[in-house]
Amino acid sequence: MTVPALLLHLLVFPGLLFLVSWSLALEWVDRKVAARMQSRVGPPPLQPLADFVKLLGKEVIQPGGAGGRVLGLAPLLSFASVATAFLLLPVSGSSPLGFQGDLVVALYLLTVPTVALLLVGWSSSNVFAAVGGVRAVTQMFIYEVPFYLALLGPALLAGSWSVSGIVEWQAGRPWMGILQPVGLLVGLVGLQAKLERTPFDIPEAETEIVAGPLTELTGRRLAVMHLAKDALLAAGCALLAALFLGGPLRPFSAALPGAVEGFLWFAAKTLLLLLVLSTMRAATARIRIDQLDAWGWKVLCSLALAQMALVPFLASWME
Amino acid sequence: MAEVLVPIGPQHPALKEPVSFRVWADGEVIVRLEMDVSYNHRGIEKGAEQRDFHRTLPLLERICGICSHSHTTVFAKGIEALMQVEAPPRARAIRTVVAELERVHSHLLWLGVAAHEVGFNTLFMWTWRDREAVQDVLEALTGNRVNYGINAVGGVRRDWPPDLVSTALDRVAPLGDRVRLYADMVAREKTMLARFTGVGKLTREQVLAYGAVGPTARASGVDYDVRRDDPYLDYARLPWKVITDDHGDVLGRTLVRVGELHESLNMIQVLLRDLPPGEIRAKVPRTAPPGEFLSRYEAPRGELVHFLRTNGTDRAERVDVRTPTMANWTSVAMALRGRWLADIPVIVAAIDPCLSCTSRVSLADPEGRDRGGMTWDELREHGIRFYAEGRHER
Amino acid sequence: MANLPVLSEMFGNLGSRPSTVLYPFVKVPVPEGFRGRVAVDDSRCIGCGKCVQACPASCVEMVKDEREVEVKGRRITRKRRPEVMVFRCIRCGLCEDSCAQDPKAIFLTPAFAGSGPDRRLVVR
Numbered sequence: 001m002t003v004p005a006l007l008l009h010l011l012v013f014p015g016l017l018f019l020v021s022w023s024l025a026l027e028w029v030d031r032k033v034a035a036r037m038q039s040r041v042g043p044p045p046l047q048p049l050a051d052f053v054k055l056l057g058k059e060v061i062q063p064g065g066a067g068g069r070v071l072g073l074a075p076l077l078s079f080a081s082v083a084t085a086f087l088l089l090p091v092s093g094s095s096p097l098g099f100q101g102d103l104v105v106a107l108y109l110l111t112v113p114t115v116a117l118l119l120v121g122w123s124s125s126n127v128f129a130a131v132g133g134v135r136a137v138t139q140m141f142i143y144e145v146p147f148y149l150a151l152l153g154p155a156l157l158a159g160s161w162s163v164s165g166i167v168e169w170q171a172g173r174p175w176m177g178i179l180q181p182v183g184l185l186v187g188l189v190g191l192q193a194k195l196e197r198t199p200f201d202i203p204e205a206e207t208e209i210v211a212g213p214l215t216e217l218t219g220r221r222l223a224v225m226h227l228a229k230d231a232l233l234a235a236g237c238a239l240l241a242a243l244f245l246g247g248p249l250r251p252f253s254a255a256l257p258g259a260v261e262g263f264l265w266f267a268a269k270t271l272l273l274l275l276v277l278s279t280m281r282a283a284t285a286r287i288r289i290d291q292l293d294a295w296g297w298k299v300l301c302s303l304a305l306a307q308m309a310l311v312p313f314l315a316s317w318m319e
Numbered sequence: 320m321a322e323v324l325v326p327i328g329p330q331h332p333a334l335k336e337p338v339s340f341r342v343w344a345d346g347e348v349i350v351r352l353e354m355d356v357s358y359n360h361r362g363i364e365k366g367a368e369q370r371d372f373h374r375t376l377p378l379l380e381r382i383c384g385i386c387s388h389s390h391t392t393v394f395a396k397g398i399e400a401l402m403q404v405e406a407p408p409r410a411r412a413i414r415t416v417v418a419e420l421e422r423v424h425s426h427l428l429w430l431g432v433a434a435h436e437v438g439f440n441t442l443f444m445w446t447w448r449d450r451e452a453v454q455d456v457l458e459a460l461t462g463n464r465v466n467y468g469i470n471a472v473g474g475v476r477r478d479w480p481p482d483l484v485s486t487a488l489d490r491v492a493p494l495g496d497r498v499r500l501y502a503d504m505v506a507r508e509k510t511m512l513a514r515f516t517g518v519g520k521l522t523r524e525q526v527l528a529y530g531a532v533g534p535t536a537r538a539s540g541v542d543y544d545v546r547r548d549d550p551y552l553d554y555a556r557l558p559w560k561v562i563t564d565d566h567g568d569v570l571g572r573t574l575v576r577v578g579e580l581h582e583s584l585n586m587i588q589v590l591l592r593d594l595p596p597g598e599i600r601a602k603v604p605r606t607a608p609p610g611e612f613l614s615r616y617e618a619p620r621g622e623l624v625h626f627l628r629t630n631g632t633d634r635a636e637r638v639d640v641r642t643p644t645m646a647n648w649t650s651v652a653m654a655l656r657g658r659w660l661a662d663i664p665v666i667v668a669a670i671d672p673c674l675s676c677t678s679r680v681s682l683a684d685p686e687g688r689d690r691g692g693m694t695w696d697e698l699r700e701h702g703i704r705f706y707a708e709g710r711h712e713r
Numbered sequence: 714m715a716n717l718p719v720l721s722e723m724f725g726n727l728g729s730r731p732s733t734v735l736y737p738f739v740k741v742p743v744p745e746g747f748r749g750r751v752a753v754d755d756s757r758c759i760g761c762g763k764c765v766q767a768c769p770a771s772c773v774e775m776v777k778d779e780r781e782v783e784v785k786g787r788r789i790t791r792k793r794r795p796e797v798m799v800f801r802c803i804r805c806g807l808c809e810d811s812c813a814q815d816p817k818a819i820f821l822t823p824a825f826a827g828s829g830p831d832r833r834l835v836v837r
Contacts, residue, residue, distance in 0.1 A: 037723040038444035039732045127325050131347075131660070198438050199510045207333035207436045207664040283719050285510040286438030288661045289347060374769035377805040441723065448732045459744040462821075468748065468805050476810065477746070500718060507716045 001096055014091040019083055023230035024048040026237070026274055033278045048230070055223035063216055067123030071217065074116040075224035081112035082231040089238045090247045092263035093256065094164035101161045103243075107148060110194070110235060113228050114140045117203065120225075121213035132212025135289055136203035139193060142296035143200070147190030149304035153183040154243045156311045157318070163242050170246040172254030177244035179314055182307040184244040186300055188273065191236040192280055193292075195229065199284035202292060234270070237277075241269040322350055325660065329358050333436060333664035336674035340663065347660045354652055359675040362702075365695055367638040372398050372472045372607070375635070380466045382640065383676045385428065388414075388421045389618035390625075391470040394638070396551055397614030397627040398472050401607045408595040410474035415553040416590050417461060417469050419583040423494070424453040425619035426576045426583075429671045430501060433573065436664040437514040442504060449497045456487045474600030488591045495584050502577045515570040519654040519666035522567060531650040532643050533621020534579065535670050537563045538571035545617040557586050569669045606633045618643055620671045642676040737826075748804045749825040751797050757818035759784050760791035764808035764819050772801040773808060773819075774837070795819060799827070800834045 001009070009015055027048040035042030062068055085106040087097050095102075114136050121133020154176040155161055158169035170176060177184045193200040204212040217225055241247055247269070248262030257265065287295070322343045329337035337358035343350045363382055367375045379390040392414055399406060406414070427450040434442035454464045460479060461467035469475050479487075505511055521531065526539040536543060544561040546554040562578030564571040607629040614625045621643030628637040647670040654666050734741055743749070759782050765773045775793035782791050795808075797819075809820045 033727075034441075036727050036731065038441050039448055039726045039729075040444060041731045041733045041735065127323060131323075131325070198440075201438060202661070205438065205661065207438070208661050210332055279720070279723065282441045282723055283508075283716060284439065285434065285508065285514055287510050287513055288659055290659065291513050370769060373767070373807065377769040377803060377807065380805075381803075441719070445722065451732070455744075458747065462744075462746045462748040462806070463804070466803070466805070476806070500722070504716065504718045504722075508719060509716075 009096060010087070015087060016083060018091075019086050019231055019234065020227065023227065023234045024052065026234050026270070027230045029271065029274060030233070030278050030281075033275065034282045037279070037282045052223050052227060055226070056220045058219040060219040060221060062218070063125050065125040066216060070119050070123040071221055074120045075217070075221050075228060078113035078116040078228035079224055079231060081109040082228055082235050085109035086231065086235045086238065088163060089235065090164050090167050090242050091238065091266055092259040093248055094167065098162050098164040100165070103151070103155055103161050103163050103166070106163065106235075106239060107151065110232065110239070111140070111144065113232055114194070117213040120217065124213070124216035126216050128209040128211070129213050129215045132203045132209050132215070135209075136196070136213060138289060139196075139200065139202055139292060142293055143190045143193035143300070146186050146296065146300040146304035147194065149301070149308055150183040150186035150190060151239070151243055153180050153307050153311055156308075157315055163239070167242050167247040167249060168256070171249055171256060173318070175244060175246045175249075180244070180307055180310075182303055184240070186304045186307065187240050187244065188276055188280075189300060191240060192277055193296075194236060195233055195277075197277065197281045199280075199287050200292065201286055202289050205286055233274070233277075237270045237273045238266070240273055241266060245269045245273075327663055329355075333667070334674070336672075338672070338674045340667075342660070342663065344660050349655055349658055349660060349663070352652065352655060354648065356648060356674065357678045360678040360702075361675070362695075362698055364638050364640055365698055368635055369695055371633040372635070375638075376470055376472070377466070377468065379638075379640075380468065383642070383673050384465050385425045385673060386421060386618045386620065386623070387466050388417050388469070389616055389623050390640070392418060392552070393614045393616035393623055393625045394627070395470050395472050396616070397612045397625055398607055398629075398635075399603070400614070401610045401612050401627065401629050402472075402603055404473055404601050404603050406474045407598040407601055409478075409597045410599045410601075411552050412590050412594050413475045413479065413599065414470065415557075416587055417457070417467055418552065419587045419590075420453055420457050420460075420491075422583045422619045423580055423587070424450050424457070425671070426580050427453065427498075429576060429619075429668075430573070432671075433569070433665065433668050434511070436668045437511060439508070439511055442501065442511075446501060449494060452490055452494065456490050459483060460487055471600060473603035474598070476600075478599050479594070484591050484594060488588060491584060491587055491591070495581060498577060498580045498584070505573060505577075512570065514665060515573060516566075516568060518569045518658070518662050519572075519669050520568045521650055521654055525653060526650060529649040529653060530646050531621075531670075532646045533618070534572050534575045535621065535647050535650060537561070538575045539567040540565040545615050545622050549615050551616065553590065557589060559586050569665055572669050606631060607635075620644060620673060621646065640676075642673060644670065644673045645677045647672070648677070743823045743825070747823045747825070748806050748821045749823045750799060750821070750827060751802050751804065751808065751819065752822050753795055753797060753819050754817075755794055756782075757814050757816065758782070758791065758794050759789070759814065759818070760793045761813060762793065762795070763811040763813060764795050767807040767811035769805060769807065770801055770803045772798040772803075774798075798834055798836065800829065801836065
């Protein structure tokens with residue numbers, strides 16, 4: 001890859017510029033769909049961008065005794081990690097930066113925002129933020145295990161630890177979502193929990209702990225943190241689309257599509273997954289952390305394990 | 320883990336009005352809590368003693384934005400009893416219709432708020448959408464969406480022409496199905512049931528000991544409703560029953576309110592189909608003879624009591640308001656102990672608190688002799704001094 | 714797990730129009746008899762001052778303004794006319810009820826929105 005091509009890839013497509021606009025667009029779709037389901041009008045298309053720009057211009061206020069450096073750096077760190085992970089995912093075709101084992105790196109990078117939330121909560125010198133930060137990490141320990149197990153299913157079946165490799169394996173074969181439907185379901189629920197959206201918005205429960213870890217974030221810090229959340233939504237949907245729905249692949253076709261067609265398929269699959277996530281968000285109430293603890297380990301984790309146990313049989317059947 | 324003080328209120332997103340809970344929590348579990356309920360004293364009781372009866376009604380109407388009709392009806396009913404006049408049958412029917420419409424919109428509002436407190440914003444939007452229909456009916460019938468201004472001492476202020484009544488009937492009729500649909504949703508939504516079942520549990524004995532009223536009490540199996548046990552307006556002649564439940568938790572309070580919604584909608588339709596003809600306002604004397612009366616009323620949130628004392632003039636000597644929220648606070652504090660931090664919003668919301676209505680001032684002389692009140696000017700001066708000295712900041 | 718009534722209502726809403734009324738871009742219907750902003754018809758007022766007595770918010774005040782008016786066929790000179798502090802008014806309508814004129818000289822109009830920087834519209 002030449003240097004200009006690499007720069008183009010990093011900064012324009014599918015890097016920074018595309019990621020920011022794509023994340024804000026997904027946020028708009030999510031808000032609009034949820035609003036229409038609730039019989040409301042919903043925001044105009046540029047509302048997420050307007051919110052972002054407005055927050056950038058606001059004054060940064062921080063309480064006495066708060067760790068200013070952590071509060072300033074954590075949002076940037078979150079966004080940077082998610083943006084890096086996004087580079088490894090196939091958007092229009094296989095990612096040129098992908099390598100054997102990039103699935104693990106992507107999963108690792110996608111966990112950073114949650115840890116950043118703990119740091120923000122802990123150094124905010126605010127009891128709501130602290131409780132929220134602790135909740136965020138408690139929740140992480142519950143959903144990460146089934147989420148990882150669900151995503152490792154495709155990797156084991158395809159015999160590849162590269163996201164693009166798993167996509168290529170699916171060309172000409174049934175998609176992983178058809179082979180491992182339970183894995184897809186657990187993955188979606190895990191992603192919802194990762195994104196801290198209802199019914200798993202426990203760390204940010206507005207009516208309980210104000211805004212959780214975000215309580216004391218203001219101005220550009222809050223803007224970047226929101227952007228990191230949106231990017232996480234885009235990256236999470238892209239990851240699930242790649243692993244379970246074949247990413248940029250055309251259905252029922254062994255050939256790898258061209259860049260433009262590949263991107264259109266990727267976008268369609270992302271929007272489909274987003275619709276499921278929005279429906280889940282609108283159709284449920286927030287559960288309590290103890291209820292999530294019991295349900296996550298007993299039900300979700302068992303489902304993921306059962307799916308994993310089926311993978312060897314699937315593999316021998318596919319031979 | 321050491322105990323942490325979590326200040327819920329006086330400003331908090333779960334609370335739409337100021338109240339302060341100082342909660343000591345061990346991790347996520349509540350160990351103990353302190354409550355401070357009086358942040359919004361408005362001197363309405365005092366104000367009610369300074370005005371003649373007719374001008375008192377609009378003032379009392381503004382005690383509460385949701386049960387505005389309750390406060391005027393209970394006052395008008397008490398003053399009429401003291402004057403020994405009775406509102407004509409048509410006026411009583413009109414008052415009953417507005418009272419039940421008020422109950423419907425209050426319970427729909429509550430259902431939405433309870434859903435919102437557990438993060439189920441979709442149900443919140445839907446119930447409030449249908450509550451809008453009730454508000455529109457009230458607006459068309461009385462001239463305002465919040466402060467109906469329909470009551471007068473001796474009757475009501477507006478008569479309803481037949482076409483208005485039939486439009487109102489048409490708009491109220493479909494609500495029963497909507498309510499059934501929402502009840503069905505709540506009964507099937509597992510995440511919501513998980514947040515409601517077993518939360519805020521109160522036994523029948525606890526309810527009786529703490530003096531809880533209204534749907535809170537009825538959800539714990541206390542079969543008590545002022546509308547039946549001390550009938551007023553038209554309730555004695557209407558076909559309806561008191562809804563009780565023995566869950567004793569937030570789910571029970573939801574079921575009671577849903578049941579009451581159906582009863583109220585039914586009562587409204589029965590009354591609107593057959594409004595008694597005749598006068599809407601009785602002739603009342605300008606003054607009320609000396610006397611005392613304890614006027615009781617089943618507001619949407621529970622038993623509302625106005626104690627009235629008259630002294631032969633055209634104004635009350637004493638108006639004492641005991642709102643249902645006041646009676647329910649102790650039960651909330653008890654239900655919260657040992658629960659999860661996350662349960663605070665839903666347990667508090669379950670009594671449907673109306674916080675600013677409960678603000679009271681009582682004077683205690685350190686010597687213990689003088690328990691008298693303040694004059695209007697003294698109260699005003701006290702208020703100015705209180706804030707000037709910064710005593711509101713503890 | 715799936716809650717069918719909720720899901721069907723949600724997807725039904727996707728296909729129907731939102732319930733939100735886009736006020737102020739869309740006019741909202743005001744029912745007949747709505748108690749809105751108070752108005753005074755000076756030509757009908759006989760200056761009796763009953764509205765001042767009736768007002769619970771004490772927002773009506775009589776000001777000096779002499780003119781000839783006709784009451785029940787007789788011509789008299791009325792001495793004062795009511796002036797209302799519009800944004801202190803609580804829109805209860807007791808002034809309208811108390812007005813002896815027919816049609817009323819002080820009455821509530823259906824106009825409900827409004828604000829103004831003039832202090833005299835709120836306090837004396």
